[in-house]
Amino acid sequence: MDALPPLSFTPAVGEHAFTAKQKALLATAHELGRDKFAARAAHWDEEASFPFANYDDLRAAGLLKICVPEADGGLGADYPTYMMVAAEIGRFCGATALTWNMHVSSTMWTGVLADGIPMTESQRAEHLRRRQLHFRRVVQDGAIYAQPFSEGSAAAAGRAPFGTTARKVDGGWLVNGRKIFASLSGAADYYGVLCTEDKGDEKPDAKDTLYLAVPGRSAGFSISGDWNPLGMRGTVSRNLTFKDVFVSDDEQLMPRGIYYKGAQTWPAMFFTLAPTYLGLANAAYDFTVQYLRGEVPGEPPVKRRMYPTKQIAVAQMRIQLEQMRSLFLRAVLEARPHPSKDERMRLYAAQYSVMEGANDIARLAIRTCGGQGMMKHLPLERIYRDSRCGSLMLPWTAELVLDRMGRETLYEAGEKDE
Numbered sequence: 158m159d160a161l162p163p164l165s166f167t168p169a170v171g172e173h174a175f176t177a178k179q180k181a182l183l184a185t186a187h188e189l190g191r192d193k194f195a196a197r198a199a200h201w202d203e204e205a206s207f208p209f210a211n212y213d214d215l216r217a218a219g220l221l222k223i224c225v226p227e228a229d230g231g232l233g234a235d236y237p238t239y240m241m242v243a244a245e246i247g248r249f250c251g252a253t254a255l256t257w258n259m260h261v262s263s264t265m266w267t268g269v270l271a272d273g274i275p276m277t278e279s280q281r282a283e284h285l286r287r288r289q290l291h292f293r294r295v296v297q298d299g300a301i302y303a304q305p306f307s308e309g310s311a312a313a314a315g316r317a318p319f320g321t322t323a324r325k326v327d328g329g330w331l332v333n334g335r336k337i338f339a340s341l342s343g344a345a346d347y348y349g350v351l352c353t354e355d356k357g358d359e360k361p362d363a364k365d366t367l368y369l370a371v372p373g374r375s376a377g378f379s380i381s382g383d384w385n386p387l388g389m390r391g392t393v394s395r396n397l398t399f400k401d402v403f404v405s406d407d408e409q410l411m412p413r414g415i416y417y418k419g420a421q422t423w424p425a426m427f428f429t430l431a432p433t434y435l436g437l438a439n440a441a442y443d444f445t446v447q448y449l450r451g452e453v454p455g456e457p458p459v460k461r462r463m464y465p466t467k468q469i470a471v472a473q474m475r476i477q478l479e480q481m482r483s484l485f486l487r488a489v490l491e492a493r494p495h496p497s498k499d500e501r502m503r504l505y506a507a508q509y510s511v512m513e514g515a516n517d518i519a520r521l522a523i524r525t526c527g528g529q530g531m532m533k534h535l536p537l538e539r540i541y542r543d544s545r546c547g548s549l550m551l552p553w554t555a556e557l558v559l560d561r562m563g564r565e566t567l568y569e570a571g572e573k574d575e
């Protein structure tokens with residue numbers, strides 16, 4: 158493996174001393190994206206339909222099980238490796254990368270991240286036993302997991318308990334509630350739902366958050382609502398309703414109370430939406446360079462590179478892209494349970510820079526390429542629309558990141574003003 162030749166392209170995360178596994182996975186993602194996903198992206202966008210064909214390719218390449226541990230039949234990619242590969246997918250199809258993130262995150266929470274979350278001996282044993290079921294579904298059946306957390310309340314921002322509830326019954330749980338923006342709705346086989354344990358008269362408490370996989374065929378489960386958004390149209394993020402949906406005990410993706418601890422232990426998990434947008438920033442930049450050189454396939458070979466204003470714009474885009482790549486790479490390489498305060502600040506800064514930066518670069522790309530460059534048959538206008546969605550993703554929207562950074566800089570834990 159170590160004798161692998163150097164990559165024939167610069168990955169979306171930039172250059173780095175990649176491991177052999179990282180190189181191999183980056184090459185697979187790049188080839189899939191370039192040869193298959195790029196050409197299909199306009200179709201999912203136009204129809205706002207789910208990229209099923211891309212998922213067949215991801216499955217065939219083993220990428221649905223990228224973060225399932227090797228001992229369970231997966232590829233055993235760690236957090237930084239996943240983040241690098243996800244950026245490469247995002248470079249060719251934003252909707253595929255974003256939905257693939259929802260799926261892979263389900264296997265990361267239960268796999269590589271859960272390993273770093275403190276549990277009692279019996280919780281650990283329960284978790285190791287139960288997660289085998291989920292890993293087996295992904296590895297053997299090629300199953301897809303969605304990650305519907307949002308509800309339209311303060312819960313997805315981490316400021317209130319989830320309104321969706323689960324009540325303990327014999328052999329499992331009864332789930333009731335509603336989720337909004339559930340990417341992969343109708344495409345996923347299982348929906349990894351965050352809900353609050355319903356303890357009768359007790360006040361709902363975020364510490365009682367449960368993480369349950371609801372099979373898409375369950376009685377009482379339904380999908381509703383239109384999906385006709387500005388960007389990321391292929392994610393098909395509709396609403397889910399749960400009406401007395403029974404799920405068995407084995408559908409617990411984490412033991413009771415552990416998700417809450419996990420969210421506190423592993424803030425880097427909320428950074429997993431960012432690689433899609435780093436990929437989009439690369440795509441906008443790549444397109445601009447190709448366009449100005451008159452090298453876009455199917456377009457007249459008109460060169461626009463000789464104008465100093467174009468040269469300056471490309472330089473500005475490259476500077477911003479390099480800043481994003483550097484911060485991104487540092488944040489993913491240093492990600493760990495219980496990061497230091499500086500590491501957490503860098504993570505926020507990386508999230509903000511990538512999510513806002515992707516749209517900045519796409520905006521500059523449109524201004525620089527001009528009117529003909531934003532026609533629907535070219536990818537730039539889709540990249541522009543897709544890139545606008547990054548800073549809306551909870552819990553780390555651009556606004557909430559600023560909010561957290563300011564507050565956590567000026568107040569140490571527990572400090573209050575009189």
Ligand SMILES: Cc1cc2nc3c(=O)[nH]c(=O)nc-3n(C[C@H](O)[C@H](O)[C@H](O)COP(=O)(O)OP(=O)(O)OC[C@H]3O[C@@H](n4cnc5c(N)ncnc54)[C@H](O)[C@@H]3O)c2cc1C
Pocket residue numbers: 259304305306307308309310311313314316337338339340341388389392394546548549550551552554555556557
């Ligand atoms: C393409 C796409 C795909 C998505 N896929 C998924 C998915 O698969 N799973 C999932 O769980 N979610 C998903 N989401 C939802 C996303 O994470 C957000 O939950 C959603 O965009 C929030 O929209 P809203 O209008 O309800 O936000 P609101 O809750 O109305 O908030 C609006 C804005 O106000 C700010 N805000 C929110 N709460 C607070 C607060 N407590 N204090 C201060 N400011 C606050 C935030 O900046 C937020 O952007 C997706 C969203 C998009 C756009």
